[in-house]
Amino acid sequence: MRADAPALLTETASSMWTTRLARLVPPVFTFAALAFLFIPIFVLIAYSFNASRSTVVWQGLTLDWYAAVFDDRRLRQAVMNSAFVALFAGAFSAAIGTLTALAIVRRQFPGKEMLSTALLAPIVLPEIVIAVALLVFMVAMKAPLGFTSMIIGHVLVTLPFATLIMRTAAVALDPRLEEAAADLGANEWQTFLRVTLPALAPAILSAFLMAATLSFDNFVMSTFVTGVGSTTLPIYIYAQLKTGLTPQINALGTLLVIANMTVLIAVIGYQFRLRARRQRLSQ
């Protein structure tokens, strides 16, 4: 009996060690994953201030690359084109996605199941297949390539995501709300405008932002259906690779990160304010 005691002690000690080690694993992995995600962005930001023409050698601080971004007329044009396409593609996707989702969730019609499955096909199909198909179609229809074909292409690619977001929101929307509106004397149009649409507004905004973001950095679809004068930012940057990248691209990237963070912080700040107000009132 007594002889077992030391063995038991060592065992406990070693198991304590493994427990301690096991506890360390999740935070270490989390930090590693975060570092993997964010270090490139920090490097990008740091090198945007690099005085060297090369993107890899550090030669001191400068804001020249930011000036270069704002001076580059063609780059400015590409950003404008991207924003223009993203705005329209996002708006169309969000609008079509909202109506499709409402039809699938609220109405009964033949072929409903097939439609809701078919809507997800673009997510599973390689984007390049859809892009080629659209290009062939546009050529066959003798339709000119340009902003219109670009926006159509981006709607095709982003619509499934917008529809998915809107479907989740429509499922979560209490059908009693629409019944209550009808009960209080609102016809279908009034119900849609005054109750359904405002209740879905936050989801419509996120569907729009999702679709617009996907459109903004879309490359595969864009290369196929772009026309003269509708060059978007990803295509422009890719074209520049051939002539050699300068830290100008880092400066541009930094500006985009800042723009994204601003939107994100605004949204989070708004939610935070709402929650604070709610807590204050419930006390």
Add this chain to the structure above:
Amino acid sequence: MTSEVAVALKDVEKSFETRARKEAAGDEGKIFAVRDVNLDIRRGEFFTLLGPSGCGKTTTLRMIAGFEQPTLGQIFIQGQPLAGVPAHLRPVNTVFQSYALFPQMSVFDNVAFGLKVKGVARDEIRRRAGEALELVRMSEMGGRRPSELSGGQQQRVGIARALVNRPAVLLLDEPFGALDLKLRKEMQLEIKNMQRQLGITFIFVTHDQEEALTMSDRIAVMNRGRVLQVGSPVDIYERPSTRFGADFIGEMNFIEAGRLAFPLPAGVSADKAVLAFRPEAVKFHEGEEHADRLGLDAVVADTIYIGTDLRYILNLAEGQRVVLRSQNSAGAGRDVLQPGARVRLSVHKSDIRILTE
């Protein structure tokens, strides 16, 4: 005045085609949510549809509101047939169990909604919505969002939002189902007073028999899509016409009439008849037998002390069971009968209902 009919249902049926198993659906291949419902609800009446969940009471209410269409039959409001009239054109308003307040609107805008969509002038909207909020004592809360209110407050807003439209009939679908007991009792009294004050016809749906008995002028007991009995709370409680109704509302003793010396009305066969009486109608018998009382021999099986009452579970000689409830007066606690004690019970014959299945 009170005999005027506000809402009439004539042979109303709501059924669903089903591909489910034949035996579950019946011979017709249909499932009946509501069947052969005939009701005349009087103007100014507090009328309750009472039954267990799935009995068709909510479906009946939703057909009156216009959210669902009857498969057969007709519904009339103030003599006007409602077939083909969409929900938004019916002179009724609904209070929902889940409140169904518009989350993105303030309390005031929720209440004003019905008036706004009807194009009522702005000044009148402000005045009437203000009055409605006052009626439910929510005037201070007009600027809040529904999510910032408690359940009871939300339901007050729901009531104000419906009443502001001055409906001919107010429909209430288990409005207090989500509230705790104390709040529910408060709201019951408030709603009842409000209904008396306004004189509007209320159709109230609940599965809570106590709630139905407290609030209603008349009650329709429903089960499996059918209306079993319509009557005042006193009728429903003291003169139930079916075994289901007797069992569902309050506590009831059922014993087979078969071997008892109990005079049955002509045409009722003894082996089909069931005698029903309330636990409070059963007494411990002392002294001589009376001709107007049914006497029973029993053995005490269990005694349950529940504060205000004492409940005895008693085994009858025939292997049947009877519950006796006596009020726990000051002395009663002292001489509680112990299990195994032999006792003689009596029930006044006027307290016994004869039910046939």
